[in-house]
Amino acid sequence: MNLRLLLFITLLLLQTQAFAQATVQGKVLDEKGLPLPGANIQIKGSYDGTTSEADGSFQFETENEGSHVLVFKFLGFKTQELPITLSPGSNEILPIKLIEEITEMNSVTISAGAMEASDESKSVILKPLDIVTTPSAMGDIMGAFQTLPGTSTVGNDGRLFVRGGDASEVGIYIDGMRVGNAYGTTAGNVPTRTRFNPNLFKGTFFSTGGYSSEYGQALSSALALNTKDLSVRSQGDLSIMSIGGGYSHTLANEKQSITASANYFNLGPYQGLIKQEVDFEAAPHGWDLELAAQKKVGKNGLLKVMARTESGGMSLWQPLPGSENRVLVDLKNDYSYAQANWRTILKKDWTVFAGISYSKNFDKINYDSLQVERQNELLHLKATAVKDFSDRLSAKFGVEQFLHPFSEKLIQEDWTRGYSDRESYLFTEWDYYLNKDLVFRAGLRGGRSSVSEEKWLDPRFSVAYQLHEQGQLSVAAGNFHQLPIENYRVLNMDLQNTASQHLILNYLFSKEGFTFRAETFYKSYDQLVTFEGLPESPEGLKNGGSGYARGIDFFFRDRETFKNTDYWITYSFVDSKRSFNQFQTEVQPSFAPKHNLSVVVKHFIAPLKSQIGASFIFNDGYSYTNPNLDNAEMNAKTKSFQNLSLSWSYLPKPNLIIHLACSNVLGRDNVFGYTYSPKTNSQGVFESIPQGQVAPRFLFLGIFLTLSKDKTANNLNNL
Template sequence: MNLRLLLFITFTLIQTQAFAQARIQGKVLDEKGLPLPGANVQLKGSFDGATSEQDGTYQFETSLTGEQVLIFKFLGFKTQELTISLDQNALKIQPIRLIEEITDMNAVTISAGAMEASDASKSVILKPLDIVTTPSAMGDIMGAFQTLPGTSTVGNDGRLFVRGGDASEVGIYIDGMRVGNAYGTTTGNVPTRTRFNPNLFKGTFFSTGGYSAEYGQALSSALALNTKDLSVRSQGDLSVMSIGGGYSHTLANEKQSITASANYFNLGPYQGLIKQEIDFDSAPHGWDMELAAQKKVGENGLLKVMARTESGGMSLWQPLPGTENKVLVDLKNDYTYAQANWRTALKNDWIVFAGISYSKNFDNLAYDSLIIERKSELAHFKGTATKDFSDRLSAKFGAEHFIHPYAEKLVKEGWERDFDDHETYLFTEWDYYLNKDLVFRGGLRAGTSTVSEEKWLDPRFSVAYQLSDKGQLSFAAGSFHQLPVENFRVLNTDLENSESNHLILNYLFSKEGFTFRAETFYKSYDQLVTFEGLPDSPEGLKNDGSGYAKGIDFFFRDRETFKNTDYWITYSFVDSKRSFNQYKTEVQPSFAPKHNLSVVVKHFIVPLNSQIGASFSYNDGYSYTDPNLDNTEMNAKTKSFQNLSLSWSYLPKPNLIIHLACTNVLGRDNVFGYTFSPKTNTEGVFASIPQGQVAPRFLFLGIFLTLSKDKTANNLNNL
């Protein structure tokens, strides 16, 4: 009897349990309504759940009752919760759409007009190490970027020329702060260099147009240099070079670091050994001292301070076309730059930045008996706040103010002219990810100038779409303003902004070891400055010029096909015409060759601890006006520019680097234009002098020794 009762009770309980089981079923989809197989569906606080099938459906049973929470999880998507009531035997859930989680690693990035050189970006084009190991660059940042698409090599200048624009159309920034007079002052046909050592920077953002609303006062390009955060170790770096030497010392710990350096160069001994095409009375020479410090502030803050001072000069005999006479040109330059910036992350996903910078440039130029002094200063105050409202929406807000005094003085005559401009800007930029494959960016930049008494507003827009795992398409458009260069503004303070409108379409394919980039663009120019007379004595300056630039760029980099070999190939076609300066008609500028080709190859010889490199640059020549032909402007063109450079880097010890490089190995006689006599000679011909290279070749030898506790660090640790 007891056994029968026990069996009855057990059977009853089993039946009750069976009837208490509730079946839950439904479907998991993505944002586009497509099935999401493999999603985890589970009741919160229990082990009851299931995994979605290939068609996104799921079903499972549970003995739980009452109000419960159903959790939906899938890697790469946001977790979603749904409150349900288990008061029935079967419950059919409406299809759940999971929202994809967007991160820096899986989201599309806007690449139209944008090229990054860093170790962090997934769309990186060059790394910092590439800058110093490009043979033709000779360690100059601009020399390395001249191998990238959209740029033109102007060998007797050395600055960066981008897509039909002159060098003044490129804005240069360090940690977001504008740098005044970023290039060393030069004269004649002696090319200049950037003043700053590439070892300072952890990465570079180079834009060929359509750039962020954060940057302004540049018609063609923004080049943003980002300094290192905390240095990784304490070390000393000694350099002995064929043109001079220097020493840098770094002290570092987990919370702060400081680097101080001093350098001296003098091309006199070098030029005494190798004949120069230019008759130097005093070879280019100079010294510099630099300080860079970083300190962690609070839990998330970082303070950076940087200061640089330098002095240099040169003098040379400049020939006059059509005569045997020469004029002595003597240049002395003093330069100072300092900045401090602070960045921190606050609560609620706010990131704030505050910075201040100051640059001062002083030139003393003697041209025969004429002595000119030029002083330019630029103070920059800036603050930004960035907010991630979600993983799909972020915004940046910013304000900045510039104080820009400039003065010119004829010393003997006692004549002086100057201006003191105050410029104020407000800007904002918003990024919205519709999904990980599609992002929109919109920005506005407003500005005012006290000297020109002008106000302006620049709208900018970009969009990028991921075509596949490796390929994406980007488009950018925007309006850009730039006040005229200082030597024009000081003559006519009523000059207003020049304007350019950009349209850029870009395709980028990137996978491990390979990068391919194609970009087509169109730029319009309005309100360009024109004048009567010659550039060194302009009259009647006004905003009366216009023009355009259009073309296409290609870039291919391969680090996989050939063992221990890295190479990239760049081709740019630029069709540019503009009426500007002294030109009455729209002409092809001398600084904008139509066809530009660059090839860089680096091969690592592991057994010899060596890297050999080669770079080749080509363009189809520079336009110029030959008065002996006809009255047409820009009626002639030089022969093509060609430059083959080679380099060899050798590490005999872990802390010792020997670097040897030679530009224009084949000794090609590159000509960049001609200077003509203002009058004809007895034969009715305008005599001319070619504007050529300083020397057929330039040879550089550098020995870099690093001193550290473990004796394994070298100068490459700074990159």
């Protein structure tokens, strides 16, 4: 009897306990309403919970009662908490929609017009090491970028020409600060180079159009070079080259580093051994001193300081068409550049930046009996603040001020002219991620010039959509303004901004070892500067020109298919016409060939401790005006430009590199145009002189030795 009573009481207690339990059930979905199987659901502070089924549904029982918090977790999505009140019986909750978490690793990035190389970039294009080892570049930054899509190689210039635009339409920045006169001053058909060593930089951002509102005063392109942070070790680097030499020394610890370098070059001995097509009275020569320092400031701050000074020159005899006479052109150049910038992360997801830079360029030019001195300065002040409101919304705010004095003087006449412009800018840019596959960017940049007394506003917009794991589609559009070059503004200070509009459609495919990029674009021009007469003595300057550029680019890079081999292939088609300068009709500019092809291959041979490289550059020729044909402008074209270059890098010891490179190894006679006599000869023909290469080939030999406690360190560690 007692046993029956005990069983009855036990069953009664079990039933009471069962009735006291609460059942929690519901469904977990994503933002699109699709089920999320495997999501974790748990009562906060308790072990009670479960995971969602294939259809997103879940159900579990708990003895908890009253107010509690239900926690939902799923990898790649934000954790969500839901307050609930539990009572015995069924507790059914409404479907829970989890929001996808957006990070740099899983989110789409805007790629229209942009080619980036940095430690953080998902699609690395050109690192400093690529620049140094591209055979046709000969260690020059712009020489390497001329192998990228959207660019044109103008062999007698050396600067960067992008999508039918003049080289002056490319804005160059170091750590976000504008660089004035980034190229060395040159004369005749002697190609110039950038002033800065690629070893200084850790990454690059090259935009062929539709670029950020942070950058302005460039109709075609923005090239942003980012210097290194703290150096990894103390070391010395000695370079001995066929054109000169230099030494660089670095002192570094965990909190700060400083690098000082000195270099000297003189092509005189080299030109004494190898015949030149140009008659140099004094070969190109020069020296430079450079300092770069970095220091950690506080917990998240970094201060960078950089300074450079250099001096150089050349002297050459320039032939005159239709005459046996020659003109002596003598050029001397002094240049200084300095900048400091500070960046830090503050509380509440704010990142701030402040910088100042100063450029000063002084040219002394003697052209026969004409003596000219030209001075160009640029002071740039800039501050930006970035706020991450969430992982979906961020904004950048910025303010800039430029002080830009320019003057030129005729020495014998003691006559000076010039101006001093103050340019002010405000800009903002907002990024909004609808989800990890779709991002919108809207920007606005406003500016004002004190000389032209003009104000302008540039709206810009971009959107990117992730098509699949490795592929994405981007669109960019916007307005861009640029004040005319100083040589024109000093003649007519009423000249207004030139203007351009960009529209770009981009497809990017990127996975480990492979990059494919296709981009089509349309660019319009308005308010271009036109004048009467020749560029050397323009008259009647005004904003009267217009034009367009349209085309398509392809870029493919493969570092996976062939062992120890890296290669990339670039093709660009550019259809560009504009009325500008002395041209009265819309013509194809001489700096905008229609078809541009480049192939770069590098292969490392481990047993020989060597890397061999080859690059081939081709375009279909340069347009020019031949007065012997008809009265039409740009009525002729040179033969195609072709340049096959080879290089060999040998590492006999870990700290010793021997590098040998030769450009145009086949000795092709490339012509870039013709200079014509202003009058006909006795046969009624305008005689001409071809604008050709300085020499059929250029040979470079360099020996680079690193001195440090780490015997395996070399210059490659800096790249």
